[in-house]
Amino acid sequence: MTFSNLNRTDxxxxxxxxxxxxxxxxxxxxxxxxxLDAATRGMKTALVEMQxxxxxxxxxxxxxxxxxxRYLKQFEVKMVAEVGKERAIVYENGPHVTTPEWMxxxxxxxxxxxxxxxxxxxxxxxxxxxxxxxxxxxxLSVRETLSKEPxxxxxxxxxxxxxxxxxxxxxxLTIEVMKAAADKGALPVNYLKVENLLYDEQGKVCGAAAAxxxxxxxxxxxxxxxxxxxxxxxxxxxxxxxxxxxxxxRLTKGVHLVIDQSKFxxxxxxxxxxxxxxxxxxxxRDGKTYVGTTDTFFDSDPVNPKMTANDRTYIINAINFMxxxxxxxxxxxxxxxxxxxxxxxxxxxxxSEISRKDEIWESDTGLLTIAGxxxxxxxxxxxxxxxxxxxxxxxxxNRTFSSSITKTLPIxxxxxxxxTKFQEFIMFxxxxxxxxxxxxxxxxxxxxMYGSNVGIxxxxxxxxxxxxxxxxxxxxxxxxxxxxxxxEMAATPVDFFNRxxxxxxxxxxxxRNYQRQVISFMADTFKWDQAAESNxxxxxxxxxxxxxxxxxxx
Numbered sequence: 001m002t003f004s005n006l007n008r009t010d011x012x013x014x015x016x017x018x019x020x021x022x023x024x025x026x027x028x029x030x031x032x033x034x035x036l037d038a039a040t041r042g043m044k045t046a047l048v049e050m051q052x053x054x055x056x057x058x059x060x061x062x063x064x065x066x067x068x069x070r071y072l073k074q075f076e077v078k079m080v081a082e083v084g085k086e087r088a089i090v091y092e093n094g095p096h097v098t099t100p101e102w103m104x105x106x107x108x109x110x111x112x113x114x115x116x117x118x119x120x121x122x123x124x125x126x127x128x129x130x131x132x133x134x135x136x137x138x139x140l141s142v143r144e145t146l147s148k149e150p151x152x153x154x155x156x157x158x159x160x161x162x163x164x165x166x167x168x169x170x171x172x173l174t175i176e177v178m179k180a181a182a183d184k185g186a187l188p189v190n191y192l193k194v195e196n197l198l199y200d201e202q203g204k205v206c207g208a209a210a211a212x213x214x215x216x217x218x219x220x221x222x223x224x225x226x227x228x229x230x231x232x233x234x235x236x237x238x239x240x241x242x243x244x245x246x247x248x249x250r251l252t253k254g255v256h257l258v259i260d261q262s263k264f265x266x267x268x269x270x271x272x273x274x275x276x277x278x279x280x281x282x283x284x285r286d287g288k289t290y291v292g293t294t295d296t297f298f299d300s301d302p303v304n305p306k307m308t309a310n311d312r313t314y315i316i317n318a319i320n321f322m323x324x325x326x327x328x329x330x331x332x333x334x335x336x337x338x339x340x341x342x343x344x345x346x347x348x349x350x351x352s353e354i355s356r357k358d359e360i361w362e363s364d365t366g367l368l369t370i371a372g373x374x375x376x377x378x379x380x381x382x383x384x385x386x387x388x389x390x391x392x393x394x395x396x397x398n399r400t401f402s403s404s405i406t407k408t409l410p411i412x413x414x415x416x417x418x419x420t421k422f423q424e425f426i427m428f429x430x431x432x433x434x435x436x437x438x439x440x441x442x443x444x445x446x447x448x449m450y451g452s453n454v455g456i457x458x459x460x461x462x463x464x465x466x467x468x469x470x471x472x473x474x475x476x477x478x479x480x481x482x483x484x485x486x487x488e489m490a491a492t493p494v495d496f497f498n499r500x501x502x503x504x505x506x507x508x509x510x511x512r513n514y515q516r517q518v519i520s521f522m523a524d525t526f527k528w529d530q531a532a533e534s535n536x537x538x539x540x541x542x543x544x545x546x547x548x549x550x551x552x553x554x
Contacts, residue, residue: 003182005491005526011189012212016219020046020187022389023208023223025194025237026230027051028058029174029375033382033406034229035181035188040409041386041401043393045186046221048210050193052495053178056231056302058375059171059499060339062256062281062293065090065098065376066165079357081128083376087166088130089407090173090376094414095422096451097176100135101167101283104148104270106322109156111273115139118161125163135164149268151323165269167283170375171499172449175488177378179412190489197240197367198222205241205365214491224396225389228369232302232342243363249371250345251302255311256292258335258505264289264319264326274318282319286506288334291315298340305338306551312336335508335547344372360385379406413451429454436462442476450483457483472517477510481518485525493519493540504543515540 001007022038024031027049038045049055065087091098105122107113113121122137131137138161145160146152178188191213198207198220207222228237232251238244266289270282282291294311312330319328344359358373358381368388373381383404390401410416416425426447433443436458447454457479468478484490484500496518497511498504504511519540523533 002487003179003489004486005190005489006486008189008214011187012219014187015046015048015189015221018044020044020221020223021393022046022225022227023048023221024188024227024229025208026228026233027053027174027178027188027190028056028229028231029054029170029177029378030058030231030370030373030381031227031229032058032174032177032181032188033378034227034370034385035186036177036184036409036411037379037382037386037404037406038389039181039184039186040405041390041403043386043389043401045181046223047178047181047186047188048192048194048208048221049188049190050213050233051303052190052491052499053188053489054171054174054499056233057339057341058174058231060254060305060337061170061375062254063168063170063283063285063290064101064165064281065168066374077128080125081130082380083374084125084128085130086380087376088132089379090168091166092419093406093409094173094176094411094451095416095419096413096448097173097411098166098168100164101269103163103165103281104140104145104152104268105161105163106145106149106152106270106272107158107160108153108273109158111156112277112279113161113273115158122161122163131164137161137163149266149270151264151266151325152270152272153322153324165271167269167285168375169502171502173375173411175499176412176414176451179488180409183412188489191491192219194237194240197226197237197365199365203365205363205367225392226367227385227389228367231371232340234342234369234371238363238367238369241363241365241367243361243365243367247359247361248345249342251298251340252343253296253298253305253311253338253340254293255307255315255338256290256336257307257312257315257333258288258290258337259328259332260334261287261289263332264323264328266323270322272318272322274314275321280315280318282323288506290506291319302340304546305340306546307336307338309550311338312550333548335505337505337547342371358384360388382406410452413453415452425452429458432458437465438475446476446479449480453483453487456487471521473514473521477514477518478521481521485522491526492536493522494536494543496522497540498543504547508544508547511540511544 021043024034024047035047119139126136140160142157192210194208194210196209197205200206205226209220211218230237235244235249266284316328361369370385393399416422429447430443461479468475484496490496
């Protein structure tokens with residue numbers, strides 16, 4: 001079966017007919033990583049996600065594969081070393097979704113970072129994170145700092161640090177890892193919400209009853225081991241298990257604003273001080289500049305966290321503090337997103353001080369829960385819990401599984417010969433794209449987005465581009481939509497416009513201009529009735545509203 005909701009009935013029949021070695025609850029980056037690691041070791045693996053894959057935290061980050069510089073301030077040396085090394089692995093295995101991005105760290109009188117401490121901190125960071133020689137930090141003079149980014153506040157400027165972070169599309173990274181897991185034999189299904197856990201006669205957890213959010217039908221799925229990787233919903237799964245005790249989660253919210261480059265013409269990614277001595281990012285991307293994030297405790301429903309007026313004002317004030325000439329106002333905000341971080345609660349600590357470390361717990365029923373952690377460390381987190389799983393299989397039934405191979409395993413789309421060969425791969429594919437009538441710019445865009453899967457897109461365009469015209473869709477948008485449906489489990493217009501393409505965040509005009517055509521295409525493909533079509537259209541309009549209009553409160 002291709003990884004498509006067009007095959008949903010067959011997928012659900014397989015889920016309910018067979019017993020799996022492991023069932024993973026949660027389809028964010030952590031669950032996707034676990035599914036890939038388990039499947040490549042030969043474990044019969046299933047995964048359920050109550051929303052779309054990556055719909056929670058894993059599509060709502062700052063979209064950086066962090067090296068962990070700021071954790072040096074909290075003396076979390078081990079974390080800096082680990083996430084720095086993992087960052088390089090993420091890049092090597094998926095260079096089409098991860099890109100080195102030079103980051104400017106301006107230093108001002110009275111700011112968070114002084115010149116000496118920054119120089120030492122970045123040198124230690126380079127060492128701990130194993131930064132490659134070509135990407136090691138430079139210290140810049142005032143003139144050099146302003147040359148990199150002329151919009152930076154000049155008053156009190158003492159110079160800058162220049163170091164490399166890695167920019168990513170967090171949702172597409174998650175989807176590509178999930179596709180790789182499916183390719184290796186895992187069975188991940190979105191829109192399946194766990195309502196109850198199932199137990200054997202000894203009281204050990206042995207499955208889950210999951211409600212199909214698209215049809216309301218409940219399916220029972222059985223597995224020898226259950227992993228709770230539900231992110232912000234980890235504790236709700238523990239409650240169903242009767243094991244929510246000891247350490248618990250504390251959710252914090254982060255908001256980002258998107259502004260067109262015509263209003264905020266940022267040349268260079270910048271990590272900068274806010275008036276209240278926090279640090280936020282401003283990053284140029286696809287003709288836009290996005291800025292964030294906030295860090296506040298969050299106690300509402302994590303399914304749809306929203307930007308509030310206070311969040312918007314905070315970020316606008318931060319922008320105007322560091323980039324005083326741009327004079328950003330509320331009506332300059334083109335889009336926004338809000339997400340929650342599931343952190344392990346530490347008494348008496350502010351949101352920004354709570355550790356981002358991950359932990360694993362096991363309940364009396366055998367439910368394994370993994371919580372905390374960061375996007376960058378997803379692969380290592382997965383390896384750790386699947387190692388534990390393998391040890392339990394050995395103890396319980398004398399079954400043995402191989403060691404993890406994900407350290408050197410390209411994710412879906414990552415078979416491009418490694419990061420050093422990616423540019424060569426791009427040039428070759430641009431030639432192929434132009435040979436079927438695409439422009440060099442269109443071809444370049446598609447290959448950078450889909451990596452080694454771009455050939456499928458090109459074949460679609462070559463075979464049936466007339467379909468795009470029939471629906472009034474631009475050829476590239478049509479190809480992305482068809483691919484998202486047939487190979488990426490997209491089930492709704494929001495899945496497509498948000499998590500498969502990022503257009504809802506960074507190209508909102510395309511969403512407005514083509515939402516009707518996309519909905520019409522999906523309705524015909526999935527054979528929706530009028531009620532379903534109207535429901536999905538309302539969902540998209542609601543998301544468009546969330547992107548711009550702030551909520552009154554959390």
